[in-house]
Amino acid sequence: MVPYDYQTRALKALMQGKNIILLIPTGMGKTRTASLPFFHNKAGQYGMLPEKALYVVPMRVLATQFLTTCRTLYKDELNPDQFRETEALYERLKRESISIQTGESPEDPQFESMITACTIDQMLSSALGIPYGLDARKANLNVAAIASSYLILDEPHLYPISEDGRSYKGAFTTCLELLRLLNGLTRFVFMSATMSSELVKRLSTLLNAEIIELDDAELEELNKGRSRVFTRANEPMSAAQILREHERCSLVVCNTVQRAQEMYLQLAEAIEQQQLSIELRLLHSRFTDKDRKNQGKELGDLLGKEQWEKGIYQGEKDVIVVATQVVEVGLDISVQTLHSENAPANSLVQRAGRCARFELQAGRVIIYPLHLDEEGKPASTLPYNADLCQSTWAALERFDGRVIGFREEQELINIVHTAGDLALLDRYEAHRDELQTVITTMLRTNDRTHASELIRDVNQVQLIIHDQPEKEITIRPWQWQSFGLHPSALMGKHWTHLKDCQQKRDLAWMCKQAQQNKAEQQDDEEDQRLPTVYDWPPLTTPEEVPGALLIAMPQQLVTYDKDLGLVFRDGRIALPQRWQTRLDEQHYQSSLLPQTSNKSDGGPTRVQT
Structure with missing residues (x-):
């Protein structure tokens, strides 16, 4: 597969010893762009990148998706002769060369594989000398594994910040500080589709990293005839409105599990009463591990790229999927109409990435004001910041009814998020000495006292x-x-x-x-x-x-x-x-989960979200 110009620029920068910040739209090849230079260096033994890589994500569902993508890339597009020695080594070690390390799938607790997909929690806990599921005697091995790896940091703006944005602490700033402390030793790629332009510029300066982004000609080439129209609705989301706007396949995104369940039930009743032939699905975080995995696969079969031809949905059935923000990342699916409750701009853009995702598609994104609560007042914006939601709703007015491409998405994100992004960096810089002291103490003592502040509260x-x-x-x-x-x-x-x-x-x-x-x-x-x-x-x-x-x-x-x-x-x-x-009539009780061979019995693995 011939690389795009921006992928060539990224490869060249990395082979020159530079670290990069990759800013491109969702669904346009971020993962390939960051992964292929590692394989290129490994196959050619050029010595310009480390011998192992970590693909670091904010949520475990993304780690699972990368594992599948990376294994397919490794198997189908690379020359196996160039990796025979590597595979022979891992076969002797009885390890997978490409693996995953999350709370749900702890297959590589000491990061020994060639590439390991992991959550930011797993990466930072190891980098700080407090690895989950391992005792302190082995902690230094994990610190060294992180410091000596090529780090692919996906959607870092989604890494958690403590105290709802009022603090300088959290996984994002801890990650930033570690990269600065390891400057010249650890190689990395920061990549995102939804960071504000000023945040990208400041990060480039702080991290001494080169920005790789697309010009207008490249955007046009990569867009491949896709288009989305954003509409701001006047009334809160309802089952009746969703069914009126439905055309073959729709995605409905609610801000909470309870709201998603309520909308699912309302749609189920309406579909039955109207005798409509629509397959209805629900997706949120409170399903069992097994059911979540099955849901992801089934949705891929229903709405994946294979179901689209020249922008037209080819599925046998009409489909409506009701989901929470778990759908924002990790699912390579597309629909014709996306219905979303109002949320911060970067979350809306991530959600919109599931609409008109594939070439020649034309889609609609309808954003609704929040529904009214039991007292007739607008519902809480939780889990999102109320000010960001309000700013997003106001900013959407200028985009109402317009075709929204990547430039317009960036404009929306800049309007809503720039001030908060820069304020966070200012707080971080003002307290950097304190953060360094805490990090140094944790590395020296393996003390977990500050883990919730520095990783995830x-x-x-x-x-x-x-x-x-x-x-x-x-x-x-x-x-x-x-x-x-x-x-x-x-x-x-x-x-x-x-x-x-x-x-x-x-x-x-x-x-x-x-x-x-x-x-x-x-x-x-x-x-x-x-x-x-x-x-x-x-x-x-x-x-x-x-x-x-x-x-x-x-x-x-x-x-x-x-x-x-x-x-x-x-x-x-x-x-x-x-x-x-x-x-x-249900008689459900929790059951003992099947354990992997690498599962630690020493204590609870911290929860990944």
Whole structure:
């Protein structure tokens, strides 16, 4: 495959010993552009890039997608003769040459493969000397692995920032500081489709990296006849509006799981009442690991590139997919119409990348104001910043009804995000000495105290559905199927409603938390091979929720459906009667997950989002 001019420029810069910032639209070859120079250097033994690479992503779904893409590229487009020695080495080591390291798939905990796809959490924890799933005695090996790798940093603006943008701390600034500290040693590519122009310029200066971007002629060539029209709706999103605008295949993106479930149920009822022949799917973060993987594959089969010919959808069935922001990245699918609740501009642009994604497609992107809550007021913007959402909605007015290409997307992002991006960098620069001190301390002591500040403030709790956790889940409870929730899902009015349901159903308990059995705690000198035993005392107040390691709830209060995902039975979602009956008949309890051969038994692997 003949490379594009910008890919040649990227290869040349990397082979000259430069680091680069790659700014190109979604779906136009960022992954190939960053990966091929590594393979080129490896095959030719040029010595201009490290011998191993890490592909670092903000969410584990992207790591899984890269693993598939990279293995296909390696198998189908490269000369196998040039990698025989490499493959022979990994065969002797009984390791895959291309692997993945996430909380869900911990296949390469010490980053020994030629290329490893991993989350930013896994990369930073290792770089700071506190690798997840490994004890401190092996930490230096992981520090060295990161420092000596070629780092491909995908969508770094999505790396988390602490305290909702009011702090200088978080994975983005920690990553930035590590790259500056390792300047001249560690090679890297920063790549994104949705960073503001001023942020890119400042990063280029701070990191001494060359910017690779497209000129107008290259954009026209790569665009291949694609077009999207953005429309700002007057009323909140509704099932009726979605069906009126539907044409063959549509994607509906909601900002929360609950809102996505509600929209799915409303569409299901309308489709049945109108006797429409439409396949309806739901995708969000609260499905089991197995079901999420199957959903991604099935959606690829329904809406992937093979289903499009000359811009026309060829699928046998009409399809509507309802999803949350998990669809913003990681799925190589396309639809004709995208419906989205209002969100920050960079998130909207990522969502729009699933509409008219393939050549010759013409698509529509309809953005809706947020729906009204129970009190008739606009719903909360969470999980997004309210000011960014408001700025985005105001900025969209000038783009209403226009064809929006990459230049217009950048203009929208610049309007909304520039001020916040530059303020973050200013805060980081002002506190850089403090950040360096914390990083140095962590590397010297392997102390995890500051992990949440420097990597990810894990504002999540893990929920297990089980009636008798104290009898059946007494060791390694993190190895059971669990679901990530924001603590607020079990606090405030939800705690009250769940308590009411507990009493109505005459249940002995509502929530229990996993706690290490004090009698089983061992000193460091004792045999650590014995598994730790856990008790499950009840939670008595909602204030205990955020600090719980794992929470268990009985299936009478929360259940799981293969089409809806995790569902609370406290009335927070209005369920049609047939769905009430269906959930009443469910008998789901979390099960023990299958373990990979590299799975550590030493403790819980931190949650990846």
